[in-house]
Amino acid sequence: MALPATTTRRRTLAVGLIGPGRVGSALLDQLRATQPRLARAGLELKLCGVAASKRMWLDSDDPALNGRSDSAQTWRPSDLNEFVDHVRGIDGRHALLIDCSANDTVASRYAGWLAAGVHVVTPNKLAGSGPLTRWQAIRAACASGMRFRYEATVCAGLPVVQTLRDLLDTGDELLSVEGMFSGTLAWLCNRHDGSQPFSALVREAHTLGYTEPDPRDDLSGMDVARKLVILAREAGWPLSLENVEVQSLVPAELAALPVDEFMLRLDQLDASMAARLADARAQGGVLRHHAHLDAHGRASVKLAVLPTGHPFAHTRLTDNVVQFTTRRYRDNPLLVQGPGAGPEVTAAGIFADVLRIAEGLEVRA
Amino acid sequence: MALPATTTRRRTLAVGLIGPGRVGSALLDQLRATQPRLARAGLELKLCGVAASKRMWLDSDDPALNGRSDSAQTWRPSDLNEFVDHVRGIDGRHALLIDCSANDTVASRYAGWLAAGVHVVTPNKLAGSGPLTRWQAIRAACASGMRFRYEATVCAGLPVVQTLRDLLDTGDELLSVEGMFSGTLAWLCNRHDGSQPFSALVREAHTLGYTEPDPRDDLSGMDVARKLVILAREAGWPLSLENVEVQSLVPAELAALPVDEFMLRLDQLDASMAARLADARAQGGVLRHHAHLDAHGRASVKLAVLPTGHPFAHTRLTDNVVQFTTRRYRDNPLLVQGPGAGPEVTAAGIFADVLRIAEGLEVRA
Structure with missing residues (x-):
């Protein structure tokens, strides 16, 4: 059955995207296109930031959101710590990072993010197939209930993992x-x-x-x-x-x-x-x-x-x-x-992971 | 990643099984066999009752659970209202009915159960392919956040729906x-x-x-x-x-x-x-x-x-x-x-639906 249309159980998930390349951009398109339907189902995926390798955008910088007349989005130099802190927010909201980079340094951060209460989704194979100790640390960091999902690492959007x-x-x-x-x-x-x-x-x-x-x-x-x-x-x-x-x-x-x-x-x-x-x-x-x-x-x-x-x-x-x-x-x-490849189907595999995490969210005020 | 081993987020789902035939029995075997692993992942699927067409068993009748020395389980005449009330419980716990009967009368009850706050999972095709008005009533009854899932109605345990x-x-x-x-x-x-x-x-x-x-x-x-x-x-x-x-x-x-x-x-x-x-x-x-x-x-x-x-x-x-x-x-x-057929793979399709619902449960005291 479709995402249930519910008025009694509204959930918000703050989302930060790392790596707005071909797959990341396709995902942003899919998130935008499905927003009205998700809203009817009581789910808001709130895009709070996009981080490329050199520059990042945070929604707090968005003039439109701040009531300023200048409608151009503001980009600032990338700082992954600042980016993650921003997506987590200060109000204990549910937060999710999507890593569409192909960057090993980013993969090395997953365990820390999970331990800090942020869910992680990625099509990046480096964590799942990299050093076993790093993989085990990521699994251990999920013990507090955080989720790490990576369907799109194997055959893109096909239901394999x-x-x-x-x-x-x-x-x-x-x-x-x-x-x-x-x-x-x-x-x-x-x-x-x-x-x-x-x-x-x-x-x-x-x-x-x-x-x-x-x-x-x-x-x-x-x-x-x-x-x-x-x-x-x-x-x-x-x-x-x-x-x-x-x-x-x-x-x-x-x-x-x-x-x-x-x-x-x-x-x-x-x-x-x-x-x-x-x-x-x-x-x-x-x-x-x-x-x-x-x-x-x-x-x-x-x-x-x-x-x-x-x-x-x-x-x-x-x-x-x-x-x-x-x-x-x-x-x-x-x-x-x-x-098993292509930006759109890969993005859909990531998106399905995001929805699976969203289904499991507790309602927070 | 496997069901996360978590000590901070324990969830209990009360389960009632209707129709302990070949598929229902295979499911009970699977639930029993995986219980220790689910417990480590912070999930308890608590079997509260089994209803056959003529007789039913409720866990409140179980002498072992009541400290009586008689270890034989007690069966009483089936009464679906009493059965569902028992599985729902009085404490607002999460409750789920699994319908493994092939009974159209049982399918006609789904909408009422969902509206009353009970999740429903079934391999029974009668609701999904029966009268459209009944189907629409079931969908509408999910608006309060209850879940109706039926993966095993199409190709048993294969991931189709x-x-x-x-x-x-x-x-x-x-x-x-x-x-x-x-x-x-x-x-x-x-x-x-x-x-x-x-x-x-x-x-x-x-x-x-x-x-x-x-x-x-x-x-x-x-x-x-x-x-x-x-x-x-x-x-x-x-x-x-x-x-x-x-x-x-x-x-x-x-x-x-x-x-x-x-x-x-x-x-x-x-x-x-x-x-x-x-x-x-x-x-x-x-x-x-x-x-x-x-x-x-x-x-x-x-x-x-x-x-x-x-x-x-x-x-x-x-x-x-x-x-x-x-x-x-x-x-x-x-x-x-x-x-796409067989008791074990059909039961596994049902079980996967149960797990999907369990993942989405809020922790209740």
């Missing part, structure tokens, strides 16, 4: 996770049919903007490995990035080159990729970029030959897909599939 | 829903390859317990139509069952027979099903039992010929699958797939 959480919280037991967590690598594997060299496909994906500016950020598999670490930790398994077996598609001799030079030498990937494809075909299977995690905590990210009957053999070009095998879903796993 | 809710609440717009919502019909269509008549497959499914005791309850498509109505209403479209175009696989002349006689005349289905299969093959496609809903509120449940590249062409034997096409997920829809 929450689905795993619900399985575990209702007493199910995770046996394994299989996934294709990179739309770019899914596209490359789907298109890699032998009609053109792999390097030509990488160039095409690069031109289309499907890859990161440096395609090695996709081809290395490290971004996929981070997602696997996040899901493992969600299941209570203390996995770290360095324990994931990651097979990079980038030959070692190309790993450290400047990006322009790497792009010129892309055809050095072709022979080995052609051999992998021929091998897959000889086995009667398809070649896919495959992430796997088992209940012994073993995790791998690599090219794998999957049988043509495998559900991952028939995904749409750039789709992400994740499959949970659990005690209850042992014979037929639970599968979620769809686009 | 919540996923649609999140899309809409974050401002997305539903364009269409496609689904295969019957594991039985999915199995029949997957197995129907021409090597044996359709009737033989129905008999096999009946023997294996894949069908309802009367297979016409599956073959009629009405159960699938109910799920489509529930999703349409979730999207705010006032669809009723009588407006769904439902193509029954049961010929009209067999619809009213006693079930034994129907089973004897099953082969009357074969010629038309063989023709449908031949037609699908002539088109180069596969035959699937397909539910469809579009943004104009048009809804249909019928056999459809899908191209072999369609994701529904490659599902596992008895899997359910749902695909949401929205403004944000327009080119590549969002897809959820897996087993």
